[in-house]
Amino acid sequence: MQPMIDWNLFSNPAPLINMASRSFARLGERRVRPFGFSIGQLPVVYLLRHGGAMSQKELARLAKTEQPSMAQMLSRMERDGLVRRAPDPDDGRSQLISLTEAALEKLPATRAALDEGNQHALAGFSEDEVQMLVGLLRRLNENLDQMVAREGE
Amino acid sequence: MQPMIDWNLFSNPAPLINMASRSFARLGERRVRPFGFSIGQLPVVYLLRHGGAMSQKELARLAKTEQPSMAQMLSRMERDGLVRRAPDPDDGRSQLISLTEAALEKLPATRAALDEGNQHALAGFSEDEVQMLVGLLRRLNENLDQMVAREGE
DNA sequence: GTTTATTATATAGGCTCCTATATAAATCAA
DNA sequence: TTGATTTATATAGGAGCCTATATAATAAAC
Numbered sequence: 001m002q003p004m005i006d007w008n009l010f011s012n013p014a015p016l017i018n019m020a021s022r023s024f025a026r027l028g029e030r031r032v033r034p035f036g037f038s039i040g041q042l043p044v045v046y047l048l049r050h051g052g053a054m055s056q057k058e059l060a061r062l063a064k065t066e067q068p069s070m071a072q073m074l075s076r077m078e079r080d081g082l083v084r085r086a087p088d089p090d091d092g093r094s095q096l097i098s099l100t101e102a103a104l105e106k107l108p109a110t111r112a113a114l115d116e117g118n119q120h121a122l123a124g125f126s127e128d129e130v131q132m133l134v135g136l137l138r139r140l141n142e143n144l145d146q147m148v149a150r151e152g153e
Numbered sequence: 154m155q156p157m158i159d160w161n162l163f164s165n166p167a168p169l170i171n172m173a174s175r176s177f178a179r180l181g182e183r184r185v186r187p188f189g190f191s192i193g194q195l196p197v198v199y200l201l202r203h204g205g206a207m208s209q210k211e212l213a214r215l216a217k218t219e220q221p222s223m224a225q226m227l228s229r230m231e232r233d234g235l236v237r238r239a240p241d242p243d244d245g246r247s248q249l250i251s252l253t254e255a256a257l258e259k260l261p262a263t264r265a266a267l268d269e270g271n272q273h274a275l276a277g278f279s280e281d282e283v284q285m286l287v288g289l290l291r292r293l294n295e296n297l298d299q300m301v302a303r304e305g306e
Numbered sequence: 307g308t309t310t311a312t313t314a315t316a317t318a319g320g321c322t323c324c325t326a327t328a329t330a331a332a333t334c335a336a
Numbered sequence: 337t338t339g340a341t342t343t344a345t346a347t348a349g350g351a352g353c354c355t356a357t358a359t360a361a362t363a364a365a366c
Contacts, residue, residue: 007264009199013283014177014271016290019217021174022353023297024167025322029354030304040322046162057344064172069323071346076321093331093344111160118167121296129289130166136278136286137169143274144176151183175323178352182324193352210314222353224316229351246314246361 013140024121031117035110036102041077042114044070045099048083049107053096055088064145166293177274184270188263189255194230195267197223198252201236202260206249208241217298 009015028039037045043063047054054062060070074097077083082103088094099107122130162168181192190198196216200207207215213223227250230236235256241247252260275283 007199007202009196010291011287012271013173013275013286013290014181015196016287016294017170017173017177019294020166020170020290020297022217023294023301024170026354027297027300027304028167029321038321043162043168046160049160055344064175065322066324067345068325068347073322075346088344091332091344095345117300118165120300121293122166123296124292125289132285133166133289133293134164134169136282136289137166137173138163139277140274140286141169141172141176143276144173144180147180147270147273148176151180179324182351191351208314218352219354220315221317221355226352228316241314244314244362248315 024118027117027121028114031113032110035106035113036080037082037106037110041073041082044073044077044083044097045103045107045110048097048099049104051098051104053086053098055094055096057094059097177271180270180274181267184266185263188259188266189233190235190259190263194226194235197226197230197236197250198256198260198263201250201252202257204251204257206239206251208247209250210247212250 025039028042032039032042043065044059047059047062056070056074057067059074060067063070065073074083074085078085081100084098084100085095086098088096125133178192181195185192185195196218197212200212200215209223209227210220212227213220216223218226227236227238231238234253237251237253238248239251241249278286
């Protein structure tokens with residue numbers, strides 16, 4: 001029987017990260033909506049930003065989401081005119097996804113708006129502190145990715 | 154016109170935090186499900202862990218979610234026998250929410266399972282690094298909370 | 307005391323994400 | 337070449353979050 005050490009949401013990385021994630025999403029959503037994007041679409045936008053094309057499978061892998069999540073996301077983006085699907089000439093199961101011209105045009109302004117908001121979130125942080133935070137988060141994600149992969153066995 | 158500095162998902166706190174949050178949720182879900190909880194319910198469980206009662210409004214405020222999100226969460230928890238609603242004698246609009254005995258009983262084992270998982274996520278981190286991460290995340294959340302509050306004007 | 311404003315919940319609708327499973331095309335084996 | 341397996345995408349169903357809005361009870365104003 002362990003001693004009853006009382007538990008504090010604000011001393012553990014997991015709940016702090018969850019809160020930060022939701023706040024970033026709410027704020028990012030407002031920044032990005034005027035340009036016709038939504039915040040969850042940005043990983044896809046990021047991956048296709050140079051005008052290239054990828055399969056859904058590859059997008060899901062690189063954005064680290066499950067395939068059905070990516071499929072739904074792409075459906076919404078296609079519906080909203082942000083993304084185009086073309087049949088893959090080499091594989092009848094697969095389609096190649098790319099951004100539309102409309103999406104590519106709005107991209108720089110969208111990114112600028114989002115970056116501005118993200119800068120505000122780091123108000124009071126020195127450059128070293130930002131680098132420290134990024135480094136720690138990267139290591140944390142490496143651990144988490146391994147754990148997720150391991151549990152998929 | 155800005156120079157086209159290319160953009161890297163892994164050098165910015167926002168996407169790193171989003172990824173970590175999703176990984177924590179996936180892993181936590183598996184840890185906690187055998188006990189009949191789901192990961193999003195933990196802030197409620199945490200707030201009511203001593204057997205006390207709170208209104209929905211107060212739970213939402215303390216868990217930093219919107220009221221409708223909390224309402225839905227409590228409906229699911231009531232459906233699953235984790236939570237009980239009693240009418241507030243002083244206010245006919247309000248109900249007092251508390252954990253059921255079943256939920257209170259499963260709480261220590263649930264917390265132990267979750268803590269174990271969260272420890273693994275910090276493999277390779279020194280105590281100082283954990284404290285550094287927590288401190289930086291706390292400051293980040295303070296900034297974000299202010300920004301969210303300010304935009305609600 | 308009746309009308310008006312505020313407050314606590316509830317409901318509607320949508321996005322992002324998940325797990326589990328179905329379908330269809332491609333590949334591998336016999 | 338046919339049959340079994342793998343692979344790419346789609347669909348179903350649900351959790352958790354959000355915004356916007358409706359309902360009902362309380363409080364405030366007149």
